[in-house]
Amino acid sequence: MNVLCKAGGLAGVLASFLALSFATAAGAAPSGPPVRIGCTLALTGPLAQTALLHKIAAEIYVEQLNQGKGLLGRPVELIVLDDQSKPDVTRTLYEKLITVDKVDLVMGPYATSAILAAMGVAQRYQKMLIHNSFGMPHLAKYDMQIPALPFGPEPNRTIPATVFDALASTSSPPKTVAIVTSKFPSAQFISSGARDVATQRGLKVVLYLEYEFGTRDYGAIAARIKDAHPDFLWVGSLGLDSNQLLEAMRKLDYMPARHLHLFPAPGPLATAPDGKLALSTTDFEEHPPFTSSPAAVRFVGQFHERATRAGLPYVKVDAQAANEYAAWQVLEAAVTATKSLDDKTLTQWLRQNRVDTIVGRLRFDGPNNYGDDLTRVKQVQDGTWVVVWPKDVAAPGSRLLPP
Amino acid sequence: MPSLTLLGQSVVSGLLAGGLYGLLALGLSLSWGLLRLVNLGHFALAFLGAYLTYQLGTAFRLAPWFSALLIVPVFFGLGVGLHVVFVRFRVTEFTSLLVTFGITVILESVIQWFWTADFRRYETPYGTSSTRIGPLFVPTLDFLAWLTAAALALATWAWLRFTYVGKALRASAEDPEIAVAFGVNHRAQAFVVSGVSAAYAGVAGVYIALISTLAPSQIWAWLGVVFAVVIIGGLANPIGALLAGILIGVSESLTMAVATPAWAPLVSFSVLILLLVARPARA
Numbered sequence: 001m002n003v004l005c006k007a008g009g010l011a012g013v014l015a016s017f018l019a020l021s022f023a024t025a026a027g028a029a030p031s032g033p034p035v036r037i038g039c040t041l042a043l044t045g046p047l048a049q050t051a052l053l054h055k056i057a058a059e060i061y062v063e064q065l066n067q068g069k070g071l072l073g074r075p076v077e078l079i080v081l082d083d084q085s086k087p088d089v090t091r092t093l094y095e096k097l098i099t100v101d102k103v104d105l106v107m108g109p110y111a112t113s114a115i116l117a118a119m120g121v122a123q124r125y126q127k128m129l130i131h132n133s134f135g136m137p138h139l140a141k142y143d144m145q146i147p148a149l150p151f152g153p154e155p156n157r158t159i160p161a162t163v164f165d166a167l168a169s170t171s172s173p174p175k176t177v178a179i180v181t182s183k184f185p186s187a188q189f190i191s192s193g194a195r196d197v198a199t200q201r202g203l204k205v206v207l208y209l210e211y212e213f214g215t216r217d218y219g220a221i222a223a224r225i226k227d228a229h230p231d232f233l234w235v236g237s238l239g240l241d242s243n244q245l246l247e248a249m250r251k252l253d254y255m256p257a258r259h260l261h262l263f264p265a266p267g268p269l270a271t272a273p274d275g276k277l278a279l280s281t282t283d284f285e286e287h288p289p290f291t292s293s294p295a296a297v298r299f300v301g302q303f304h305e306r307a308t309r310a311g312l313p314y315v316k317v318d319a320q321a322a323n324e325y326a327a328w329q330v331l332e333a334a335v336t337a338t339k340s341l342d343d344k345t346l347t348q349w350l351r352q353n354r355v356d357t358i359v360g361r362l363r364f365d366g367p368n369n370y371g372d373d374l375t376r377v378k379q380v381q382d383g384t385w386v387v388v389w390p391k392d393v394a395a396p397g398s399r400l401l402p403p
Numbered sequence: 404m405p406s407l408t409l410l411g412q413s414v415v416s417g418l419l420a421g422g423l424y425g426l427l428a429l430g431l432s433l434s435w436g437l438l439r440l441v442n443l444g445h446f447a448l449a450f451l452g453a454y455l456t457y458q459l460g461t462a463f464r465l466a467p468w469f470s471a472l473l474i475v476p477v478f479f480g481l482g483v484g485l486h487v488v489f490v491r492f493r494v495t496e497f498t499s500l501l502v503t504f505g506i507t508v509i510l511e512s513v514i515q516w517f518w519t520a521d522f523r524r525y526e527t528p529y530g531t532s533s534t535r536i537g538p539l540f541v542p543t544l545d546f547l548a549w550l551t552a553a554a555l556a557l558a559t560w561a562w563l564r565f566t567y568v569g570k571a572l573r574a575s576a577e578d579p580e581i582a583v584a585f586g587v588n589h590r591a592q593a594f595v596v597s598g599v600s601a602a603y604a605g606v607a608g609v610y611i612a613l614i615s616t617l618a619p620s621q622i623w624a625w626l627g628v629v630f631a632v633v634i635i636g637g638l639a640n641p642i643g644a645l646l647a648g649i650l651i652g653v654s655e656s657l658t659m660a661v662a663t664p665a666w667a668p669l670v671s672f673s674v675l676i677l678l679l680v681a682r683p684a685r686a
Contacts, residue, residue, distance in 0.1 A: 043520070044511075044512075044515065044520065044619070044620065045620050046618070046620045046621075046624075048515070048520030048618070048619070048620060049520050049521045049522050049618060051520075052519065052520050052521060085620070183665055209663060209664055210663060210664065210665045211659075211663075211664035211665055211667075212664070212665050212667070212668050214624050215664065215667070215668075216420075216615065216624060216625070217416065217417075217420040217652075217655070217656070219412075219413070219415075219416025219417075219419070219420065219542075219545075219656060220412075220413040220416050220417070220655075220656040220657075220659035220660045220664070220667075221659055221664050223408075223409050223412040223413055223416065223660060224405075224409060224659070224660060226409075226412075227405070227406055227408070227409045239522060239616075239618075240522045240524065240616040240618075243524060243616065244615075244616060247530065247531050250531035251531050251532075251533045251540055251542040251545075252412065252533070252540045253533065253535070253540060265521075265522050268522055268524055268616075272524075272526070274531075310519060311518070311519045311521075312519060312521050313521060313522075313523070314521075
């Protein structure tokens with residue numbers, strides 16, 4: 001009896017605790033009219049492969065917000081429209097989001113040209129635009145645009161410098177370089193900067209080629225690279241350009257000693273036989289120190305689950321998804337700190353404060369609101385990407401491996 | 404100054420790329436020339452064939468050659484079915500553009516729904532194998548695609564030239580009323596052409612899966628150049644389609660080798676414009 005009484009008392013205490021927990025949780029749950037946030041993404045068209053990663057990351061963040069306190073205690077409603085990878089459609093849809101859907105806030109679309117189109121609309125209506133994949137900072141003239149992509153104001157100079165620093169740290173730094181780049185704006189911009197940086201550092205640029213975005217046959221380009229026979233090949237690639245170029249070179253029984261790919265599809269390149277020891281750039285990979293924060297660990301887990309459910313062949317988080325997540329962290333930080341949804345207030349706060357994100361501590365007080373370039377160099381090792389440069393953020397036990 | 408090896412390798416690359424252009428152009432050329440239907444859906448069918456090859460190869464470990472044995476008859480049936488729709492709704496040459504554009508968009512969405520927008524790559528052990536001839540390398544798969552294109556072009560040419568059905572089809576395309584007066588059943592033969600055309604799209608799809616990267620939006624990447632090939636080669640002219648494919652392929656490749664790769668896409672249309680200026684009857 002005594003035991004039963006004690007058990008009953010314990011159950012009562014437990015029940016009270018659970019009820020209290022529930023009440024507390026219910027009290028914290030967001031309520032009221034939703035904060036409506038709109039954006040477009042390239043859900044169809046040639047940029048859809050990458051935009052899909054952004055969509056998953058954005059949905060995860062909004063879900064996390066709604067499971068927590070929302071924004072200003074209100075639930076968040078995300079409106080994503082398909083811009084079909086077309087800047088003109090992007091422009092129209094942002095007009096619609098702002099004037100017809102009357103969203104409270106807008107977030108940026110994916111890719112430089114779409115962001116530039118959205119930026120024009122945001123400027124017309126004085127809306128803050130947080131974006132995370134704009135590769136040409138000198139064109140971001142609108143003072144209420146906030147770049148969450150940590151490229152710094154001169155990625156055409158700083159990204160190649162980081163890459164050539166990494167190569168110079170090896171026992172056999174390259175002496176000749178071939179640069180082959182897509183004419184996709186940001187890739188072309190950074191790759192043409194790579195030519196200048198290489199020349200300034202005394203490397204001989206033996207080949208510089210530009211090809212159209214969407215090129216199908218890389219046979220002749222591969223033949224020209226083979227003919228130039230560089231120590232290091234810089235490919236200003238997007239998506240699967242890199243895989244196709246490497247395959248074309250393999251068909252000619254040729255492979256450059258070292259090759260870097262600017263914006264490749266990470267999965268196919270990491271798992272391709274010719275992707276072994278390939279280099280690329282990033283600001284987040286799934287290993288410490290990037291996964292040191294609980295937010296990053298939680299995001300990585302949820303991303304795996306969602307990407308698997310979406311049927312994606314490669315489910316690891318890389319810079320694309322991480323930058324999208326970071327953009328939302330920036331937005332939440334500004335709204336929470338200012339307790340406001342006013343675009344001018346939010347922008348002003350962001351330009352005066354730094355925000356901790358999963359890709360690092362971001363600031364927005366430099367030229368065109370850009371902060372530091374946090375670009376890292378990664379390499380395919382044992383079929384997976386690991387950061388190898390700078391050394392302080394390299395994966396534990398990893399280093400830049402020679403060819 | 405590019406080396407002779409570079410020029411030679413570029414010609415080989417262009418020649419082989421031209422085979423794939425010719426293979427894709429073959430079916431389109433037949434339906435346009437013999438049925439007066441501009442079938443934009445041909446590209447979507449080719450990519451559907453490519454995705455099916457990928458799926459059968461990766462999920463069921465089926466060799467692409469066996470996949471082709473399944474895909475070709477299924478696509479023949481699809482082509483016949485498509486023509487039933489065209490006949491039922493009395494689709495004309497002009498309206499076929501709109502209708503097949505819609506079909507392409509629908510098929511693109513279906514592909515994206517099933518396989519997602521992400522890239523798909525069908526990796527095979529022979530995907531990057533080549534045969535060396537002196538200083539030049541001939542990629543195996545590209546060469547097989549070229550051989551297939553050449554064989555199909557020759558067979559189709561012989562079919563149109565020497566068989567009763569082929570002659571009847573050409574007669575119907577030339578003057579339908581006179582052909583009917585001579586007892587040609589164009590309606591029945593049109594189903595065969597539509598089926599053959601779709602089956603050719605399936606064959607092209609198998610090679611696209613083996614050679615290229617798959618993404619739903621890639622459907623549109625081939626459209627311009629293949630249209631140019633069809634027009635340059637002449638409607639319902641299988642040998643012409645192959646030769647035009649080779650012409651465009653080699654021109655593009657040489658442009659990439661001696662000038663800049665970014666100019667390559669201009670080549671197909673520049674050749675087309677030059678040809679139309681020189682021979683306006685093709686317009």
